[in-house]
Amino acid sequence: GIAVLAVSTLATVGLVFYQHFVKNKTGSLAITADAMHYKTDVLVNVVVAGAVAGTAMTGLRWLDPLVGGAVALYLVSGAWGIAMHSLDVLLDKEIPEVDRRRIRDIAKAHPEVLGFHDLRTRFSGSGYIVQFHLELDAGTSLHETHEILDQVEAEIWKVFPDCEIIIHPDPLGFAERRDNFEKPAAILASSGG
Numbered sequence: 001g002i003a004v005l006a007v008s009t010l011a012t013v014g015l016v017f018y019q020h021f022v023k024n025k026t027g028s029l030a031i032t033a034d035a036m037h038y039k040t041d042v043l044v045n046v047v048v049a050g051a052v053a054g055t056a057m058t059g060l061r062w063l064d065p066l067v068g069g070a071v072a073l074y075l076v077s078g079a080w081g082i083a084m085h086s087l088d089v090l091l092d093k094e095i096p097e098v099d100r101r102r103i104r105d106i107a108k109a110h111p112e113v114l115g116f117h118d119l120r121t122r123f124s125g126s127g128y129i130v131q132f133h134l135e136l137d138a139g140t141s142l143h144e145t146h147e148i149l150d151q152v153e154a155e156i157w158k159v160f161p162d163c164e165i166i167i168h169p170d171p172l173g174f175a176e177r178r179d180n181f182e183k184p185a186a187i188l189a190s191s192g193g
Helices: 002-026 029-058 063-090 097-109 142-159 183-191
Strands: 115-124 127-136 163-171
Touching (some): 029 063, 097 127, 127 142, 142 163
Parallel strands (some): 127 163
């Protein structure tokens, strides 16, 4: 019995290490949850064996339920973290403000870019999805516009290599409806909140 438990625990430890490698490469929430499941299997096997041995050796009957409670707290904590991260993904939570500012600064640094607006961002696995509008001189040809957008994308990819970028070019001064989803962040920043 103990030999089978030891072999299955070692095999599971190998699987957990592999899952962590894949999770770090892909950012997959499903693999994160599955890795937690197998980590819990390892933890339960080791802890239960230790608690049974400890109780048998010391006669402390409260040791087994104490260890069981600790395992339960670990499970709840891990599940809570996965649930919160899942909620962020499902609700298309914006990427951190420092990264949003960095993307904005990179795009505006191009000498042909005359304006920037309607930045939208969200997480996608281990990377970001980024959309924004750039204002260019109204006389810029389609070919030149394409070159400018490619250059801006290349600069952003230097900092955020796992980023999917969608840029909408606008001629400077073109009257269009602008999204107001950035206003709350601007209001918070100006009020110090």
